[in-house]
Amino acid sequence: xxxxxxxxxxxxxxxxxxxxxxxxxxxxxxxxxxxxxxxxxxxxxxxxxxxxxxxxxxxxxxxxxxxxxxxxxxxxxxxxxxxxxxxxxxxxxxxxxxxxxxxxxxxxxxxxxxxxxxxxxxxxxxxxxxxxxxxxxxxxxxxxxxxxxxxxxxxxxxxxxxxxxxxxxxxxxxxxxxxxxxxxxxxxxxxxxxxxxxxxxxxxxxxxxxxxxxxxxxxxxxxxxxxxxxxxxxxxxxxxxxxxxxxxxxxxxxxxxxxxxxxxxxxxxxxxxxxxxxxxxxxxxxxxxxxxxxxxxxxxxxxxxxxxxxxxxxxxxxxxxx
Amino acid sequence: xxxxxxxxxxxxxxxxxxxxxxxxxxxxxxxxxxxxxxxxxxxxxxxxxxxxxxxxxxxxxxxxxxxxxxxxxxxxxxxxxxxxxxxxxxxxxxxxxxxxxxxxxxxxxxxxxxxxxxxxxxxxxxxxxxxxxxxxxxxxxxxxxxxxxxxxxxxxxxxxxxxxxxxxxxxxxxxxxxxxxxxxxxxxxxxxxxxxxxxxxxxxxxxxxxxxxxxxxxxxxxxxxxxxxxxxxxxxxxxxxxxxxxxxxxxxxxxxxxxxxxxxxxxxxxxxxxxxxxxxxxxxxxxxxxxxxxxxxxxxxxxxxxxxxxxxxxxxxxxxxx
DNA sequence: GAAGTCCAAGAAATCGATTTCGTCAAGGTC
DNA sequence: GACCTTGACGAAATCGATTTCTTGGACTTC
Numbered sequence: 001x002x003x004x005x006x007x008x009x010x011x012x013x014x015x016x017x018x019x020x021x022x023x024x025x026x027x028x029x030x031x032x033x034x035x036x037x038x039x040x041x042x043x044x045x046x047x048x049x050x051x052x053x054x055x056x057x058x059x060x061x062x063x064x065x066x067x068x069x070x071x072x073x074x075x076x077x078x079x080x081x082x083x084x085x086x087x088x089x090x091x092x093x094x095x096x097x098x099x100x101x102x103x104x105x106x107x108x109x110x111x112x113x114x115x116x117x118x119x120x121x122x123x124x125x126x127x128x129x130x131x132x133x134x135x136x137x138x139x140x141x142x143x144x145x146x147x148x149x150x151x152x153x154x155x156x157x158x159x160x161x162x163x164x165x166x167x168x169x170x171x172x173x174x175x176x177x178x179x180x181x182x183x184x185x186x187x188x189x190x191x192x193x194x195x196x197x198x199x200x201x202x203x204x205x206x207x208x209x210x211x212x213x214x215x216x217x218x219x220x221x222x223x224x225x226x227x228x229x230x231x232x233x234x235x236x237x238x239x240x241x242x243x244x245x246x247x248x249x250x251x252x253x254x255x256x257x258x259x260x261x262x263x264x265x266x267x268x269x270x271x272x273x274x275x276x277x278x279x280x281x282x283x284x285x286x287x288x289x290x291x292x293x294x295x296x297x298x299x300x301x302x303x304x305x306x307x308x309x310x311x312x313x314x315x316x317x318x319x320x321x322x
Numbered sequence: 323x324x325x326x327x328x329x330x331x332x333x334x335x336x337x338x339x340x341x342x343x344x345x346x347x348x349x350x351x352x353x354x355x356x357x358x359x360x361x362x363x364x365x366x367x368x369x370x371x372x373x374x375x376x377x378x379x380x381x382x383x384x385x386x387x388x389x390x391x392x393x394x395x396x397x398x399x400x401x402x403x404x405x406x407x408x409x410x411x412x413x414x415x416x417x418x419x420x421x422x423x424x425x426x427x428x429x430x431x432x433x434x435x436x437x438x439x440x441x442x443x444x445x446x447x448x449x450x451x452x453x454x455x456x457x458x459x460x461x462x463x464x465x466x467x468x469x470x471x472x473x474x475x476x477x478x479x480x481x482x483x484x485x486x487x488x489x490x491x492x493x494x495x496x497x498x499x500x501x502x503x504x505x506x507x508x509x510x511x512x513x514x515x516x517x518x519x520x521x522x523x524x525x526x527x528x529x530x531x532x533x534x535x536x537x538x539x540x541x542x543x544x545x546x547x548x549x550x551x552x553x554x555x556x557x558x559x560x561x562x563x564x565x566x567x568x569x570x571x572x573x574x575x576x577x578x579x580x581x582x583x584x585x586x587x588x589x590x591x592x593x594x595x596x597x598x599x600x601x602x603x604x605x606x607x608x609x610x611x612x613x614x615x616x617x618x619x620x621x622x623x624x625x626x627x628x629x630x631x632x633x634x635x636x637x638x639x640x641x642x643x644x
Numbered sequence: 645g646a647a648g649t650c651c652a653a654g655a656a657a658t659c660g661a662t663t664t665c666g667t668c669a670a671g672g673t674c
Numbered sequence: 675g676a677c678c679t680t681g682a683c684g685a686a687a688t689c690g691a692t693t694t695c696t697t698g699g700a701c702t703t704c
Contacts, residue, residue: 002690013654018692027652044452047433048379049690052370052659067398067414073390080389080416089430092389092414094402108411111369130366324660335684340662349682371660374689 001043010037021045051113060088060300061109061117063102067094071244071270071289072120075141078293079118086301088115097122110134116300118293121145124186137303141296143186144313151303152313153296157187160285160318161194164240164267167283169202173238173265176202177211179225179250180242188217191242191269211236215246222246226253238265244272247282269318287318323365332359343367373435380410382622383431383439385424389416393566393592393611394442397463400615401440408623410437419444432456438622440615443467446508459625463618465508466635473625474635475618479509482607482640483516486562486589489605491524495560495587498524499533501547501572502564510539513564513591533558537568544568548575560587566594569604591640609640 003021007014010033019026020034037043051057060083064072080090091114095102102122109117110130116137119128124146131138132149140152161178168176178195181188192212199208213228215221222241229236230253241247247268254264262281270287295314329336332355341348342356359365373379382405386394402412413436417424424444431439432452438459441450446468453460454471462474483500490498500517503510514534521530535550537543544563551558552575563569569590576586584603592609617636 003692004690014691015655015693016653019653022692025652030653042452044429044433046374046435046690047430048370048374048435049659050692052368052374052661053690053692054659057370067402068392068395070390070392073395076389077416089415089427093411094399105411107366108369111366113368113370130364325662326660336661337663337685338683341683344662347681347683352682368660371689372662374660374691375662376689 001041003043003045006034006037006041006043009041010034057113057115058088059091059112059114060297061091061093061105061112061114063093063095063105063109063117063119065095065097065102065120065122067092069245071287074289075120075293075296078290078295079297080293081290082294082297082301088301095122099123099126102126106130110136115304118296118300123184137300139296139300139303141292149311151299151311153292153299153316154187154313155287155292155316155318157190157318158194158197160269160287161191161240161242162198163194163319164191164269164283164285165195165198165202168238168240168265168267169198171238171262171265171283174203175211175234175236175238176265177213177229177236177239178208178242179213179215179222179229179239179246181215181217181246183214185217188214188242191240195240210234217243217245219245219249219252222249223253224249226250227256230254230257230259239267241266241268244268244270247272251282285318288316291316323363325365325367328356328359328363328365331363332356379435379437381413381434381436382410382619383413383415383427383434383436385415385417385427385431385439385441387417387419387424387442387444389414391567393609396611397442397615397618400612400617401619402615403612404616404619404623410623417444421445421448424448428452432458437626440618440622445506459622461618461622461625463614471633473621473633475614475621475638476509476635477609477614477638477640479512479640480516480519482591482609483513483562483564484520485516485641486513486591486605486607487517487520487524490560490562490587490589491520493560493584493587493605496525497533497556497558497560498587499535499551499558499561500530500564501535501537501544501551501561501568503537503539503568505536507539510536510564513562517562532556539565539567541567541571541574544571545575546571548572549578552576552579552581561589563588563590566590566592569594573604607640610638613638 003014003017007017010017012030012034016026016030017034020031062076062079064076066072076092083090093105095105099122106128107130117131118139118141119126120142121140124143126145128138128145128150138150140150142154144152144154165176176199178192180192196208210232213225215225222245229239241250254260267283267285269285271284295316299314325336325339329339332339334352334356338348338352339356342353384398384401386398388394398414405412415427417427421444428450429452439453440461440463442464443462446465448467450460450467450472460472462472464476466474466476487498498521500514502514518530532554535547537547544567551561563572576582589605589607591607593606617638621636
């Protein structure tokens with residue numbers, strides 16, 4: 001089912017068929033003939049061929065570290081909404097936080113001639129050089145990249161961490177701990193820094209390290225970190241937890257100890273999906289995942305459209321909301 | 323950066339470059355020259371061109387109804403594991419249960435010359451005709467299709483529903499209700515049918531419709547259905563809930579009524595992610611999402627590899643596990 | 645009515661990698 | 675030494691849609 005067969009059936013040349021299909025000038029008669037032939041043959045243009053010739057593709061790559069984390073799927077949803085409204089399809093790639101898989105997908109993005117890439121980097125040193133040097137637009141999302149020539153959309157993690165901690169102090173808790181993500185992950189550091197700032201202000205003491213735990217952004221890590229905190233000689237009475245998955249684990253550990261919120265204060269980054277009733281008494285810092293995705297897609301589409309202004313970083317607000 | 327430039331730099335023809343890159347016979351000397359040139363130019367073959375010529379693509383489409391449902395992301399993970407091990411990449415498409423978006427993605431799959439498609443159909447009448455008539459392999463997953471000439475991988479939903487209900491009766495509950503999904507969705511019907519079978523056996527009565535609610539497979543639907551059941555003059559003391567999202571809503575409604583499990587018996591299809599502590603006392607029918615994805619990918623890869631045996635349906639077991 | 649303008653539409657080049665076909669030389673056989 | 679086999683490798687065709695270049699006819703204009 002090629003354009004040649006359509007042309008033959010319509011009794012015109014392939015150029016005319018292409019023109020009809022792409023909305024260039026043709027006589028009404030030719031148009032009628034071509035449309036009839038295409039209809040009769042159920043013709044679908046071969047995108048591979050058209051892309052090879054036209055060098056553009058209507059595909060956006062979205063590379064995320066963990067497809068099973070609802071935060072990233074909500075983000076993906078945001079990207080998809082914007083992209084499909086603009087006629088682009090979204091290819092989702094899951095790196096499992098593995099820089100090597102990430103590199104593979106970045107290579108694929110180049111080789112597949114994708115129109116652009118939205119990347120939630122596994123590491124702030126992620127190598128997007130290949131994309132950039134091929135003039136392929138890239139937007140970093142959620143986490144920013146070390147290089148300054150790439151657009152980014154992030155949330156104000158430090159303010160969010162501060163606001164989470166402040167809200168716990170304001171509610172009367174006095175020893176507010178922090179469970180954050182891997183040392184190497186920017187969002188984990190910033191959220192922790194926000195907490196540290198608020199905690200220092202309220203307790204006067206800069207010796208907070210007892211109350212700080214680095215975990216892995218996963219359920220089990222959260223559980224274990226909370227168990228450790230509860231086992232301290234002078235345990236905390238509240239905690240800021242830096243993501244949703246760890247919060248699920250932390251809640252579990254709290255429940256084991258008979259300390260369900262709000263008896264123990266808990267403020268969490270990101271919504272706890274599907275855990276609505278377990279969520280009661282928990283303070284949530286709303287991380288606008290979908291909006292992040294939408295903002296990133298908007299930015300990327302502008303770049304694809306030819307916007308060559310200097311790289312910018314969009315920072316969305318993340319504030320404790322309840 | 324084309325194969326021509328590599329050839330020029332290496333002082334050989336493009337055929338030789340292609341041969342080196344694809345592992346055909348070449349002299350050691352040519353190989354060395356070509357590899358050096360490719361390295362020096364940071365050459366990445368243009369997949370679009372290679373696909374156009376070779377007519378095969380190393381991309382598998384995975385079309386799912388709800389990317390934010392952990393069941394489907396776990397399934398996607400399974401597909402991805404198998405596919406990437408075999409050198410294929412996975413393109414994830416989200417239909418939002420919308421047959422129209424599904425049709426669009428199916429068309430894209432044809433036009434993009436994807437190697438094959440794994441589809442969790444929004445409707446059992448989903449039109450995969452285009453794929454089939456283009457000889458493009460398709461595997462239905464989770465839900466089967468009306469047409470019999472397409473491979474499918476499903477779970478034994480009826481047995482799962484039966485086992486869920488049986489386990490509640492065995493634990494001493496006597497009025498076991500059922501909250502299932504949309505009437506039009508096969509899995510919802512089958513899970514309900516399993517429940518009905520067990521309930522009929524135990525209660526002797528075939529008049530179970532009071533205790534049956536059709537909802538929408540979403541959190542709010544589950545909450546509302548459970549609220550309705552609890553408001554009955556003669557309310558149930560247990561329920562089978564046909565998916566994870568509705569269970570989250572149902573749990574919420576139960577909590578509002580002061581009836582947390584195991585006071586009220588609850589058996590759920592599929593794991594409740596991130597709700598570990600809320601999950602206590604709940605019976606879970608393990609729906610092997612990842613394994614479904616793996617099985618579907620295995621089947622699809624066989625078909626892509628040229629297996630032309632008659633269409634088959636693989637049924638995985640889903641049994642109450644605790 | 646000659647010259648100029650305009651437009652539809654066909655022929656052919658093009659995108660970049662793969663693959664077929666043919667050539668040439670080295671090595672083997674009788 | 676004539677003839678055949680084998681292997682490396684270059685020239686050119688190929689995949690299918692798009693786009694440039696060209697042609698020819700209709701229509702203006704003075």
